[in-house]
Amino acid sequence: MRLTCPHCGERDLREFAARGSAVVLSRPSAGASAEEWADYLHIRDNPAGEARDLFYHTPCGLWIEVTRSTITHAVIAARPVREAKP
Template sequence: MRITCPICGERDRREFYYKGHALALDRPEPDVGEEAWDDYVHLRDNPAGETRDLWQHEAGCGAWIVVTRDTLTHAVSATVLASDAAGGA
């Protein structure tokens, strides 16, 4: 898979560190109980199809990038600096 860093250009995905889904997770209140915290820490959606993920160009410029890609084909359709992403990352 190839990812286009908005700063450095197209690179192999091995230069990047995958952080996870680009949308913010709703952090539970401290006193909600173990089950809510277990869900928050361990359960994530695993969609088939288009997703927006947060990646860091770890072996390059260090920029955080929001990558829009298809999880079935690994085709990357868009990349944008996380600081420029609509609604933040």
């Protein structure tokens, strides 16, 4: 698989470190039950379709958000999350 770094261009996946989903989860409150915490830590939706994931491009230090299809594995978009190292 190849990803396009907005700073460096198209690169092999081996240059990136996958961080996981770009979707921010709502942390349970301090008084939450053990079941609520277990769900927060371990249960994730896995729908077919578009997914947003975070990747770190090691050579330039840029975090990117990649939108991809979980059905076809096609990369739909890639955008920077923060600027590259100078």
